[in-house]
Amino acid sequence: MDDFTCHAPDIDESPLATETPAQMAPRLAKAKALALAQHYPDALIIGSDQTASCDGLLLNKPGTEANALAQLKRCQGKTVTFYTGLCLLNSSNQQLQLQTVATEVSFLSLTDAQLQIYIRKEQPLDCAGSFKCEALGSSLFQSLTSTDPSALEGLPLIALCAMLRREGFEPLS
Secondary structure: OOOOOOOOOOOOOOOOOOOOHHHHHHHHHHHHHHHHOOOOOOOEEEEEEEEEEEOOEEEOOOOOHHHHHHHHHHHOOOEEEEEEEEEEEEOOOOEEEEEEEEEEEEEOOOOHHHHHHHHHHHOOOOOHHHOOOOOHHHHHEEEEEEOOHHHHHOOOHHHHHHHHHHOOOOOOO
């Protein structure tokens, strides 16, 4: 396997005035990849970002436990759509691939006490929609629908493997 480096670019993640959550995720994924191109001139750069939408409203990163509780209460008994934007940039030739994977999550109706336990244990304060599926987040929902379930964790691996193969990189080699 080739060497890799993780690098978090410093970009403005604020939504644009008329931008939907479905438009925002790929825009930010692309911006992240492009922001790193000058630092890695001969590399395949992966940019990814995720947004969430409930009742058509963007669910931001909550920042505080109170905001996280409010967001999770809004999601109770509803279906929330998570949009994961993925960008693969070949910085040597500026070839760019961009895709968005949508994941629909049907949330259970839980008590405030249960939600507060989840927030205290998981601290999802920097996650879109106050939700981490990697651990206890799965206890918040009754089902999910996606063509790429890994997208809910923030990096759609099925889509990424297809993009890498189009760039001549075989993930299984």
